[in-house]
């Protein structure tokens with residue numbers, strides 16, 4: 209086994225957090241869809257898919273390093289929100305929590321002199337910067353927009369990840 213049991217189990221816990229994020233983002237996307245906001249819907253669908261990729265990445269790594277993958281029970285997410293701001297704030301807070309847990313995993317890998325895991329986790333550290341800045345910019349735009357949700361939709365439509373998501377969605381079978 210190339211990683212310690214403690215690291216394998218902590219990384220497994222992180223898989224649970226990534227699945228939770230995917231579920232939460234799917235529910236946020238459903239909220240936006242209910243409120244006829246297609247761009248925000250597409251963005252959060254794409255974010256949910258990304259979280260599944262994160263979970264898979266961790267799962268593959270643990271397995272490759274000879275560890276046991278034991279995914280914990282996934283907690284229930286929030287299904288409804290009072291405002292668009294509240295929904296995005298939920299996502300932002302979740303990204304904040306994930307950033308903290310990734311940092312703790314990195315601390316553990318450093319303590320154990322596990323250079324392999326450090327290398328793997330660095331990708332997540334960089335990814336968290338991107339995701340935190342996306343959600344934080346989105347919150348700024350929503351607060352600036354006030355009741356003008358069309359303005360928010362236009363902003364989201366111009367984001368590179370939304371355009372990518374749309375092009376994948378409209379790809380012929």
Ligand SMILES: [Fe+2]
Pocket residue numbers: 226229258259262306
């Ligand atoms: Fe993630």
Ligand SMILES: [Fe+2]
Pocket residue numbers: 229259303306339
């Ligand atoms: Fe994320």
